[in-house]
Amino acid sequence: MKDSSSSEAGKRATIYARFSTDLQNERSIEDQLSLCQRYAEREGLIVVSTHEDRARSGGSVMGREGLLQMLDQARERSFDVVIVEALDRLSRDMEDLAGIHKRLSFLGIEIRAVHEGVANTVLVGLRGLVGQLYREDNAHKVRRGQAGRV
Template identity: 45%
Template sequence: MVERDEGAEDVVRLLFPVAPEPAGKKGRLRVAIYARFSSERQHERSIERQVELCLALIERLGLVLVATYEDRGKSGRTMAGRHELHRALADAKSGLFDILMVEDVDRLARRQSDAHLIKERLVH
């Protein structure tokens, strides 16, 4: 599902469903946020902005935030060394959240093959 929030600088948020049905209390979907910045071209502040944008959308949609994962100064070119991403994938597998929200798909992966692998690990 792709959600466009016109009030937040027209930034697209991608919602990656993890569970087929909501498992949160009262049927509300449980959401985790993943944010990453690369020291190559971004300022550390960008990670806070990513989280702020996702939080605004979570609130607007009436979802429940259960976790935030942040990889600071890590490239999206590889999954290696991205400890928070691996923790998010493990938590998804254990059923901690229903949706992983990112500010943009390139926060998860730069390479299509990595993005596909992450998606597969989230939904299975």
């Protein structure tokens, strides 16, 4: 349990949640938001906003209105911390994840992943690589499956 007198208490946080496809459970967003909310409470963070993208791939920031709105609010310094379930919720693209981390870090905003901790350069690099490899591997499997049907 965090001591409420720590410098963490009172930091403003936003939560970002995303799921990829219509085939995934709609409940996924609510589950992520709930998990992140509990994390914020444990850490003494005050959730001031939430952002979400439903049925949106993590392969690109394009078409992800929730993420883009969050980044706009970041420029206004509306929060101090971004909470996500895992870094792949922000992006499964190495360049995009690194860019998001760089922009937020420049603004003094920290990214925290419930299952991974505070995002630093090393963690962002590793998770970005793993996320991109996962996405590319899935794309190959989908194409193979489609070719098999043809």
